[in-house]
Amino acid sequence: MKIQLAIISDIHANIVALDEVLADIKKSGVTQIYCLGDLVDFAPWGNEVIARIQERNIPCLLGNHDQRIAFDEPIIPLPHHDAIETVNRDIAINLSKNDITAAHKKWLATLPYNIELTFKVGNHLRKILLVHASLHSNDEYIHESTPKADLSVQLRERAIDILVMGHTHHSYVQRTGEVLFINCGSVGRSKEKDRKASYTLVTLTEENIEAKIVKVDYPIEEVAAAIYHSDIPDFYGDFLRSIESN
Template sequence: MKIALFSDIHANLPAFEAVLEDLEKQKPDAVYCLGDLIGYNVWPNQVIEHIRKRGIATIAGNHDLKVSKILPSAGACSTDQRSDYAYKLVGQKERDYLLTLPRHLKLEFQFGKDHLNMLLVHGSPRSINEYLLEELPEQYMLDLVTEFKADILCFGHSHKPYHRIINSGKDGGDHYHHLINTGSVGKPKDGDSRACYVMLTINQSATTTSADGVQVEFMRVKYDIEKAAQAIELSMLSDALADNLRKAY
């Protein structure tokens, strides 16, 4: 089974449309979005429309939940309100959608006598705002996947993609866990300005006692970065966000 996973679109419509076009070619069996549809750019409503029109299963990101505290506005923002501008662009029906998104999604795969539990979150199972960085101590990660019974833990939030395999097996037995950061569609921070998403392949032979049944491929997609950057520069948003897109930091 091929599963496409992406997160952190951040209202970057050119990047998201390029990813959607690539997904049409890849033809995954399922598609999941791990949150942060909005923030940092000027197309939040159009991104949400694409998500809803395609029926993509989506969870809430920390930026999505900010609309509960920032009211929409059709007028211009003052200099002091520039940080709120991206959220004021979100329409009422789009706000209603964002605020009813689930926080986590759980999937279970069963092959013969073995089964794999997959947990989809935005930051971490403990907090929507937690960064699960690749360099975190292995014991911390082991405690996390054990606590939440996750054989495959998928998340975003840091905008830095990676796949890490850890083993919680004891007494000579193996139990592998896959930690997968999907990177970011609309605001990469790993030095590669292309949009990023994950293609996860789960084979029928997948088992917790072998790491080989779960394959992870990071898909990088070119898009019109200048269109997205110039949209920021022509808006009330900080010009520094445009530089972030061009240099991917």
């Protein structure tokens, strides 16, 4: 027996990347899809992304960007952003606050902070915890380099086998103790060198738990051009186009 799930995160209003990822998931034959949030900000299609998630009935978490838009929370500068990014970030988020419809804001406000899934695979129960950023906060960054021993103990006390996160826009799969830590990266605003859209494919069997990061090409130049022709700062189009060679 085999159960497969596709997990996506951090779309950031990039409907072009989202549609390519959903098409790739469909091609793989996986029918269970979960989203870890951050549907809005930084590209021109925030409402369209929300509508697509709703149309597909994809269970979705409340990301920190979604929370800010849903509840009109203040924009707090981030210490790892320089002055240029801070200014552009303020402009982009305020545009979302004005552009996202009242109905979509109301829907975002209903989303959960986490989802715990339990699957029976043969004689085993496999437990997966989905969060946007961490167990404790929608703003905490858990990088691949972040020590995870204490977190692993906390998760095993809850019999969690897998923790899946987004938020950092950097994908990884890492085992610490008995827990598999997964960051599925970002669909719409990857901070990895290739800028490709990424998602995670999780496979559960009676014998094993496996996870694979899947990278998907999409027309970045098309998205950048749409940003340049919108009120969103060019900063975000330039970022997508800043592909680095390995």
